[in-house]
Amino acid sequence: MTDDQPETNGSTGQRAFLRRVLGQAAGGLGVELDGDVIFGWWDRTIGSAAIGGDGTRLWLRATAEHRDWARGEVWTGNVDAAVITGVPKPELVERVEWTEEPVVIYAELFSYIPDQPCSPTPELTTQLDLSDAWWSELRTAVDELATQSTSRGEHDPETYLRELEDLYERPLGVPAPELQTEHTDLHWANLTQPRLWLLDWEYWGSAPAGYGPALLYCHSLLVPATAARVHDVFADVLDTPTGQLAQLAAAAHILNRAHRMDDYPALRDPVGQLTQRILTSLEGR
Known part of the structure; x- marks a missing residue:
């Protein structure tokens, strides 16, 4: 590990x-x-x-x-x-x-986990050769985690939505998110290959459904083919109103880290562009 x-x-x-x-x-x-x-x-x-x-x-x-x-x-x-x-x-x-x-x-x-992290950094910078079975196991793991109840994390969907609207300084025009159990720190340094393991469980808890996949998607944007694969695997979650809120929340986490800690210099622009696409889509409803 x-x-x-x-x-x-x-x-x-x-x-x-x-x-x-x-x-x-x-x-x-x-x-x-x-x-x-x-x-x-x-x-x-x-x-x-x-x-x-x-x-x-x-x-x-x-x-x-x-x-x-x-x-x-x-x-x-x-x-x-x-x-x-x-x-x-x-x-x-x-x-x-x-x-x-x-x-x-x-x-x-x-x-001890002998398999290596998919990336030495949370954001992916090079293409990975991951099997179809690996992607299927990731989806199964995320779905299985979602079924397990916890008192950790977010528990007030209305407050979560209001805080996100305050952050983006606009109404988002979507209902309060569905909440489920998520890893909430799902990035490429916390996933291993060739066998899949999910590492580092400090932050797990209840969050908008799809927050884990949304965070992984944001951390994949420097490698478009992998980002597309993440989206394809979790499209039924990410393309829902809650999934879009999850992406906005994940993007805000990265951009806040970039602003406060000077992290993610290469991700700032693509993540910023993602937020604009989602906000434009929500405004067009």
Whole structure:
């Protein structure tokens, strides 16, 4: 199993801290680190393969947050995901948590996924050779996840619609979205090949139906053939009013990240163009 994409502009001090945390976690969990470490988005997390006492290969991942933020759904996402069935994902083996004021740290030990991420970055930049079976399995996984109830995530469709209309500064002329359980961080660094696994479950929960596929579609726009395939696989979801709202929400997430964090420089224009096409389509109804 891999962690989030490597971040090349990391802080030396933060990385040294995370390396220490990972080593401390390995000792506490009785495993031996075995491989290169991978730093996540903006050096928020660190991960490495590890070997258990019985020789089992595992994946160890750790993160730290200020005590004021070390709570809520993101903090417990991987633990909460243990109830999900029928979806190919790593299994949480054990979790430890401790405090080093003013931060709280947790480390999680997962089953090891040998398959590689489809992309080292969330956005896809090169064509992938994915089998028809892979695409079918992805659709099945998303559909299976949608059937599973959760108290996590969004639960007020009317409020969600109003907030999206406020964001785009216009009425969208569609009903409040249908909500279902979604991964909500479905991008190419969180999907593996040649076998399909869905990684990193911190953010999963209830969201507009199709939000996961919408986010994957937005992250595919630099490779038009793959974007078209994503759309084809999920057209019955993405082309509904709720699916269009999901695409606007996914686009807003990317554009907000681009504005605040200077992420996604190459995606800004195609995602902006997508939002304009959808908004124009909604205005024409």
